[in-house]
Amino acid sequence: MRLHTLVSPGLFLFTLASVSPALAQLSPTHQKLAYVVREGDPIRTIDAADSVLKQTPEDVTALRVKAIALMDQDQLPEAISLLRQAVKIDPESVACRYYLAEALATNGELAESLVLLDQVKVRAPDSEYARRADIVLPELREMVVQTGATYDETIGSAMVQVTTEPPKRFKAQIRAALEYDDNVAARSDDSSFSGPESSGRGVLGWALDFTPLQQQLDESPLTLGLTYDGYQSWHERGRLTAFDVNQNILGAYLDRQGELAGLPYRARLGGAWEYTQVGDEFFNYALGLRAQFDLQWKPWTLTSLRYDYDYKNFSEDTILPATFSRDGSYHHAGVDQYFYLCQNRLILGVGYAYRWADTTGKQFETSAHTANISMQVELPAKITWRASVNYASEDFNQYTPDPQRFDNAWMFSTSLSRPIFTDNLSVELSYNYTIADSSVAFAEYQRQVLGLGLRYRY
Structure with a gap:
């Protein structure tokens, strides 16, 4: 989207306005450049600007003129680089800030x-650039709301590339996969339990997201959303019904987007109800609250703060609830930092979280630290590679008979995906490896899961 389409087009000579209001008052070098600019030939303009820059590499006017000519040639990365250089040389130039915007x-x-257009208005409120910014800003803000370019709705662990498509009130996705799991029960090597450890399984997952309300408040949209997520897996190898899983999650959230000290933000408050069956029996339900705050410091960096609270109830999980029951409150507070680089072709993420559980059974009262590093890379042939490394250390505060139980776990995940037939349908190959170390032998295990699946997004 060119700002030229939002205002009446001006002559290239307008780029010299910050130097002097009259052509006759320009330096001889800039007069020659202005004559070439007035002819309206971008190629000749670039050559003329290069001649000036060869003699004076930090000539701000020549940098700006060349950048605008490059914009007319649709060479945006080069133009942006030159304008950033010009702003660095002359931070007071409102012309450079306007054309960089x-x-x-x-x-x-x-x-x-x-942000840059707002700076233009503050620095030179009576200038032609400020007048143009006044015309452009309302429509540009509306574009931000309509395209969702400021925020990625799936920001976080999924780390899907920011989209510029108009938002949809209804979104859905479904994933079907075949997986091989070499340790279905996450069983330790010295376990005395019988039965198969490895299994093939079919996996079906689906998610729905509906936004019934979207309105404008103080130039920041308030969005109400309803979500429904489901997951089912069916094991083979003699039908391991004890490990078949059926999980359903119903949620709602309220979003608000705006600016804080000139920086875009998104605040989300939500809740969820979860119901899980393992085999043919009820396993647990959970009621949860979710709070998240995202702050975008730069177009390429975003910080996400979150807090989750869940109350979980397990079905008769023990005959000694005061000691072994997992019923209780579970808390999770964390921060993630994301870097969107190379025009979002490379996305890096780092995160830390602190988890603690206040359970009915003292054996399961825990505190834990987790850290993660993640990466998403857009490769040739529309292939996307994702990888992450997670580490968790968990301390069982009142574990008996050994009060020193301490668990460590590393997990490495990677996947390759590529659209087929249509951009909405993709094929995925995934691999996950987990190794858990503990002060008690039965909690030590290794696990590998290899999957091949299809994902369809609507």
Whole structure:
């Protein structure tokens, strides 16, 4: 989207306005450049600007003129680079800030463009650039709301690339896969239990997201959403019904987006109800509250703070509830930092969280630290590679007979995916490896899961 389409087009000579209001008052070098610009040939303009820059590499006017000519040639990355250089050389140049905002908006980087246009209005409120910014800003803000370019609705562990498509009130996805699990029960090597450890299984997962309300409040949308997530797995190898899982989660959330000290943010408050069956029997239900706050410091970096609370109830999980019951409150507080690089072709994430559980059974009261590193890379041929490494240390505060029980677990996950037939349908190959170490032998195990599946998004 070019800002030129939102305002009446101006001559290239307008780019020299910050130097002097009259052509005759320009330096001889800039006069020659202005004559070439006035001819309207971007190629000749680039050559003329290069001649000036060869003699004076930090000539801000020449940098700006060349950048605008490159924009007309649809060479946006080069134009943005030159304009950033010009702003660094002359931070007071409102002209450079305005055209950098235009180049960024054209390139889809709307959040930073908004910040720059607001700076133009503050620095030179009576200038032609400020007048143009007044015209552009309302429509640009509406574009941010409509395209969702500021935030990725799936930000977090999924780390899906930010989309510029208009938001949909109804979204859905379904995943079907075949998986091989070499330790279905996550059983330790010295376990005395009988029965198969490895199994093939079919997996079916689905998710629905419906947004019934979206309205404008103080130029920031308030969004109400309803979600439904499901997961089912069926094991083979003699039908391991004790490990077949059926899980359903119903949720709701309220989002608000806006600006905090000029920085885009999203605040989300939500709740969820979860019901899980293992085999043919009820396993547990959970009621939860979710709070999340995302702050976008730059177009390429975002910080996410979150807090989750769940009350879980397990069906007769023990005959000694005061000692062994897992019923109780579970808390999770964490921070994630994401970096969107190379025009979102590379996404890096790092995170830390603290978890603690206050359970009826003292054996399961825990405190834990977790850390993760994740990466998403867009490869040639529309292939997406994702990888993550997670570490968790968990301390069982009142474990008996050994009060020193302490668990460590590492998990490595990687996947390759590629769309087939249509962009909405993708094939995925995944691999997960977990190794758990503990001060008690029965909690030590290794596990590998290999999967091949299809995912369809609507």
